Amino acid sequence: MNIIGNIGNFHRKRIINMMKYRVEDLADRLMAGEALSREEYAFLIDCRTPETEAALAKEAAARRESIYGKKIFARGLIEISNCCRNDCYYCGIRRSNGRCERYRLMPEEILSCAVEGYELGFRTFVLQGGEDDYFTDEILCPLIRTLKERFPDCAVTLSLGERNRESYRRLFDAGADRYLLRHETASEAHYKKLHPAEMSFENRMRCLWDLKETGFQAGCGFMVGSPHQTSRELSEDLAFIAEFKPDMCGIGPFIPHRDTPFASEPAGTVGLTCFLLSVIRLIHPPVLLPATTALATLDPRGREKGILSGANVVMPNLSPENVRSKYDLYDHKAFTGMESARCLADLSGRMREIGCELAVDRGDVRKEV
Numbered sequence: 001m002n003i004i005g006n007i008g009n010f011h012r013k014r015i016i017n018m019m020k021y022r023v024e025d026l027a028d029r030l031m032a033g034e035a036l037s038r039e040e041y042a043f044l045i046d047c048r049t050p051e052t053e054a055a056l057a058k059e060a061a062a063r064r065e066s067i068y069g070k071k072i073f074a075r076g077l078i079e080i081s082n083c084c085r086n087d088c089y090y091c092g093i094r095r096s097n098g099r100c101e102r103y104r105l106m107p108e109e110i111l112s113c114a115v116e117g118y119e120l121g122f123r124t125f126v127l128q129g130g131e132d133d134y135f136t137d138e139i140l141c142p143l144i145r146t147l148k149e150r151f152p153d154c155a156v157t158l159s160l161g162e163r164n165r166e167s168y169r170r171l172f173d174a175g176a177d178r179y180l181l182r183h184e185t186a187s188e189a190h191y192k193k194l195h196p197a198e199m200s201f202e203n204r205m206r207c208l209w210d211l212k213e214t215g216f217q218a219g220c221g222f223m224v225g226s227p228h229q230t231s232r233e234l235s236e237d238l239a240f241i242a243e244f245k246p247d248m249c250g251i252g253p254f255i256p257h258r259d260t261p262f263a264s265e266p267a268g269t270v271g272l273t274c275f276l277l278s279v280i281r282l283i284h285p286p287v288l289l290p291a292t293t294a295l296a297t298l299d300p301r302g303r304e305k306g307i308l309s310g311a312n313v314v315m316p317n318l319s320p321e322n323v324r325s326k327y328d329l330y331d332h333k334a335f336t337g338m339e340s341a342r343c344l345a346d347l348s349g350r351m352r353e354i355g356c357e358l359a360v361d362r363g364d365v366r367k368e369v
């Protein structure tokens with residue numbers, strides 16, 4: 001019997017494999033709360049249809065609402081430094097980029113961003129930056145303590161890259177609540193294609209487990225459409241999320257930066273990013289899931305599309321206006337020329353338009369569902 005003709009073994013295997021599942025069945029199982037195998041996630045990604053995208057988005061938004069109501073949490077993002085010792089091939093602030101105009105905020109400047117943010121109503125501050133040797137524990141711990149003393153009702157989130165276990169412990173003891181460290185890819189072979197040999201997949205994963213064990217609300221994440229990524233790598237990411245159960249998960253499309261080795265690689269898509277947001281919400285319903293700046297960069301309605309697919313966090317920029325354009329991770333990064341107050345009012349209107357409500361409270365992860 002040869003119903004598919006003489007098309008060679010490779011294609012024959014692919015077609016037989018494609019007949020193994022029905023994408024609707026996989027979507028139904030995901031919506032029923034079942035975890036899928038890696039092979040099934042990859043099939044779901046490859047064979048998704050506009051109907052499955054819409055069905056999963058609807059269910060993801062409903063799951064979000066059953067846990068968090070209509071609230072979309074706003075976090076004030078303070079980009080504290082674009083100095084970085086690492087050389088990730090995708091990132092515009094990588095050490096080898098001689099064209100990057102470097103800056104670093106001093107602790108007093110970070111505090112004044114927080115003061116401004118607090119007045120606007122923000123109750124979470126996210127301190128993000130390159131891996132800058134200036135920000136030792138000796139600098140960061142007093143800063144975190146001051147922030148927590150001045151704003152005891154606020155959460156402090158750090159996103160400062162890989163550090164050792166003792167450092168994470170000290171930052172946590174100083175009062176930091178959450179830590180974001182995207183795993184970038186859960187495939188070791190793929191990790192090696194995105195990073196120079198001096199960086200290690202094993203260490204990145206170790207950091208994530210250390211963060212969790214230290215007591216942080218921990219966030220992982222990855223870029224969608226990064227070079228050499230296929231549905232196979234994405235299926236590894238989804239399986240990792242199912243295992244790690246992050247409190248937060250940051251995903252956004254890869255966008256090339258002109259001064260990096262990946263300058264001429266194509267960007268990821270809004271469609272696949274939104275689909276994956278829905279899948280992640282369904283894999284781990286309580287996760288805090290941002291509709292990222294990268295999504296807003298590719299599409300002026302990217303944030304809204306992300307929320308409608310199941311995201312529930314937005315992170316407007318609180319960095320001083322004169323440094324915003326310098327935290328240049330990828331080309332055309334959406335950095336609103338608007339001052340933070342107007343940006344917040346604008347966001348709040350946009351959220352209302354899609355039936356949600358912008359909430360500035362701490363918005364901790366709900367552990368019980």
Ligand code: SAH
Pocket residue numbers: 090091092128129130131159160161162180181182184222223252253254255256257294329330
């Ligand atoms: N140094 C910190 C913060 C990195 S910047 C850390 O290592 O965690 C935050 C995220 O921006 C990165 O984790 C990466 O996933 C994303 N990013 C970097 N370059 C990008 C690009 N070209 N396109 C899209 N996202 C990018």
